[in-house]
Amino acid sequence: MFLTALSTPVSADRNVPPVTPVPLPSENVPHPAPHLQPPPPNVQGLTGGIGINTIVTDPVIDMKVLVIRSPGHADGVYATIQAALDILGTPYGVIDISAGSQPSGTIQASDLWDGVNHGYYYAIFVTTSNVWAWLHANDKAAIEAYERDFDVRHVTWYTYPNPTDYGLNSVGSPTFPLDTFLTTGGQEVFSYLRTDITLTMSFDVWGYLAQPATGADVTSLLEDDIGNTVLAIFRPGDGREHMVFTMSSFYPVIPPSNIHARVLPYGMINWATRGVFLGERHAYFVPQPDDILAWGDRWDAVNHVYIMDTGYRLAPHDLDNVVTWMNTLRTSVPNAAGFMMEMPFNGDGSEQDREDDGTGPVISGTLTAKAMDLEAEFTWLNHTYTHLDFDHPPANYNECRYEIDQNNQTAAFLGFTDYTTATLLTGAYSGLTNTHLISAAYDLGVRYLLANESDLRYKNPSPNTGIPHPLNPEILQVPRYANNIFYAATTPAEETDLYNHIYSTSYTYTTILDITTNQSLGFLLDFSVDPTMFHMNNINDYGGGQTLLGDFTESLYGKYNALYNTDVPIISLRTQDIGQKMWDRMAYNNSDVSGIIACGNQITLNTTNAAAIPLTGISYGGNVENYAGQNISYIPMGSSDTVSIPGAAPKTPAQITGLSATRDGDDRVLSWDATTQDTGGAPLTALTYRVYGIENGNPYFEPAAGNLLAETTGLAFTHTNAINAAWAYAVTAIGDNCWKRESEPARHDYPNVVTLASFTASPAEGAVILEWKTATETDNLGFNLYRAESSTGPRTQLNESLLPSQSPGSMLGAPYGFRDETVTEGVTYYYWLEDVDLYGESTSHGPLGIKFAPGSSVIAFSSSQTWPTSERNLLSIVGLLVSLAAATWVWRKRG
Ligand SMILES: [Zn+2]
Secondary structure, eight states: OTTOOOOOOOOOOTTSOOOOOOOOOSSOOOOOOOOOOOOSSOOOOOOOOSSSOOOOOSOEEESOEEEEEOTTSSHHHHHHHHHHHHHHTOOEEEEEOOSSOOOTTSSOHHHHBOSSSEESOSEEEESOHHHHHHSOHHHHHHHHHHHHHTTOEEEESSOOOOHHHHSEEEEEOOOSSEEEEEOHHHHHHTTTBOTTOEEEEOTTOOBOEEEEOTTOEEEEEEEOTTSOEEEEEEEOSSSOOEEEEOBOOOSSOOTTTTTHHHHHHHHHHHHHTTTOEEBOOOEEOOEEEEOBTSOEEEEETTTTEEEEEEEEOOOHHHHHHHHHHHHHHHHHSTTOTTOOOEEEEOGGGGGGGBHHHHTSOBOTTSHHHHHHHTGGGSEEEEOOSSOOOSBTTBOOHHHHHHHHHHHHHHHHHHTOSSBOTTEEOOGGGTTTTOHHHHHHHHHTTOOEEEEETTSGGGSOSSTTOOEEETTEEEEEEEEEBOOSSOTTOOSHHHHHHHHHHHHTOOOOHHHHHHHHHHHHHHHHHTTOOOOEEEEGGGGOOOBTTBOHHHHHHHHHHHHHHHHBOTTSOEEOOOHHHHHHHHHHHHHHHHTTOEEEEEGGGEEEEEOSSOEEEEEETOOOSSOEEEETTEEEEEEEEOTTOEEEEOOSOOOOBOOOOOOEEEEETTEEEEEOOOOOBBTTSOBOOEEEEEEEEEESSOTTOOOOGGGEEEEESSSEEEETTOTTSOEEEEEEEEESSTTOOBOOOEEEEESOSEEEEEEEEEEETTEEEEEEEEEEETTEEEEEEEEESSTTSOOEEOOSSOEEOSSTTOSSOOEEEEEEOOOOTTOEEEEEEEEEETTSOEEEEEEEEEEOOTTSSOOEEOTTOEEOOSHHHHHHHTTOOOOTTTOSEEEEEOO
16 A cells, blocks of 8 residues: 555546546555664774775776665665666666675675776665675675775665764664754755755654764764754765665655655765766646636536536636736746646637637637737647547547647637647547547647556656657657646635545545645656646636636645755746657667766766767756756767767876985885875875886886885885895876876886996906996995806906995996906806995896907807896997906906
8 A cells, every 4th residue: 555656646637527536545654664673793894905905096987876775675765766766867787685694795896896997886875774784794895995996975775873884873763753954064965955944754764863973974964853863974984985864765655755755865866976977857847727718527516516518618817817827926936937837728619709600700808819819828739629539439530630630720820829730639638549540640740649647558668758659659658647636626615525525535625735736746856757737627716816726836836845945946848848858868768878987077978879868967068958056968979879078187196206215224215205286286195106116127117016016105115125136116196186197107226236337358368358337336335256167157256355436326337347367278267247335235247258269369258248138238338348448447367
């Protein structure tokens, strides 16, 4: 019972016989909602990552929401989330979790991102805290790490408060109904709602009252009158943001039951997606009082019977009255400035207002004359000429054509300017399965055919979509809401009597109006574009300018305006515009659009099928609307199309400065200056720094994950046990903004203490001349030379004492020479050069091989006669071979 959102209202049309309707529930029956148990003892916080825990730089995220739920638990909450996302048209994926503890791996990091920089969801919704608690610790950690690394917001839609996961302590269950109020923070998140809204949780809601836990970073959004919170944002301190709601939701039920499930989800989705999402929403209402110009039935409230066919017809005054009322409504009621009415009319009704038996000029003072006078105040809608029942008996093609065409002729004759031949409303929705009616309508240009939404066959297949006619899919059937302002009622007395007669109730007119508008309020709050059916009887001035339709509209707008801010207008659309909206929505739903968003709202959209893609929160292209303070862009896209929407220019940190190194024992300590600006010179703080390094490689290596040594928020890094090898370093900064871009690397090259430019061996008379040239001699103390008779043999030191550096600390280096006169003809020698630094560390270079030929200058070099051979110093060798004569410092080794 409680799930039956709507009874089937009586179809309000003049030739529809009274039916026995399903009674409306006298009030919403309280329904069971899941009573949440406290989650098991806390499931852990974040766990460390694998390897170096690095910031995700340049993140891009799919514009898709992840919904995690447990079927069978809090399904009303899931229905609320699902409805809200479906209404907006915001893409989402669902992961079902069974009740109870889940095995590790149910949700893994690879379900959430690609391991590089591409996230798959830009908001995460969990239906209840039970789901959140049931996830395995590893899974929960993976979700939390993902949210932290990608700045993805999380909403738990129904929460038992606990301090660890939600920053909240439960202070018990409230007494319902519970009035709640927006805090200042809540007014920001729900900026479309009245700041002074009273949001009442009704008897059929479950939930908990909470208080922020001591020390927890919590922003309360919605509170009761003594400051207990039911909706809050919790920031655990690692960058994550978690919205938690401690009240259940149910959908759909007729307002005011679960009214929060109708008005809060937009703000929650908007918050979670940071106001940029695929899809859109508008509030719509347009009443259509049928059978204008015609005679119709009227309820006799005294005798409780219908006066058929000749019971009522509008007076000219009623049209004047409606115009006056509309103008007052537009100017005096918030969000009603765009109010408009469509007038479905039957041309044959005008015949009695014309001379010459209905063929001559319109007689002044008649209803038809008044309609002509006021025609510009309304949109006119073809309701067929005589209101023919196309089904009983089935009308043939010519009859169908006449009914439509003759009313088009009437519209032209009466000078209706806001009129289109593209829309049609048949009498009592007849003929919708009549092939002749469909053919005739199509031939006459009809493309939108109104249908009865309260008939199961004609409900919107999904929010704001229509139904292509099966006989001709170019005609769109546009569902239209019925309501229980009865077609035959012209006064409150008639409405009340008829209502109570049908439903066997004894309600007052006020109650009936309240019940009836509550139902329509649900449609309004669901942002439904469907028009609403009334009847010409309902715009009868029953006294003081009041009408049933006017009472209904004022009640509806009053309820809406008790919730919504004054800048969220209710829009009235013509049927053809409603139909086009529906086509647009259907194309959008079928577009298979996907979006990827990067920092600065740089967005890439891809479609499979053509559609105009609604994108809220973005101003791009030639079709941008501002609604309720938010931009909505409609991006025209073809099939298999890609559109790139540029965002704000990225802010990339400038290359770091002041990179230097000192030695600390066997460690090398790098340090640098704090990054304070971006590449454009604007202020920017580094979130973190990365130190990359490679050993004995190209100093211009590409910084990559494989050579990342550390990621640190500090301004120094100690590279332990690094002094004995040549290392090249690159240090980058990562920006403290959502781009998280990495700067160009600053580099520091530590080949070792001495950079050797060349080391050569050459023959001379009775000696081998060893020459070397340094490029730098940072911290160099001096050199030793060694010789062996094989490359692996025992080495003999040639110099008796250290050959001192001639250029200690120099960045320029110096040339050196050594004359080994202890050589024997015919023997091959291998030479090593060793540099020794100020810290006692030595580095060996070589060997060079040389065969000392007897009595001649013919030398046979081994393959390694020249060192270094690594790529890094090849360039520096060229042109640096220094002759013995030029060598400034020459030592000799004599036998
Ligand atoms: Zn009608």
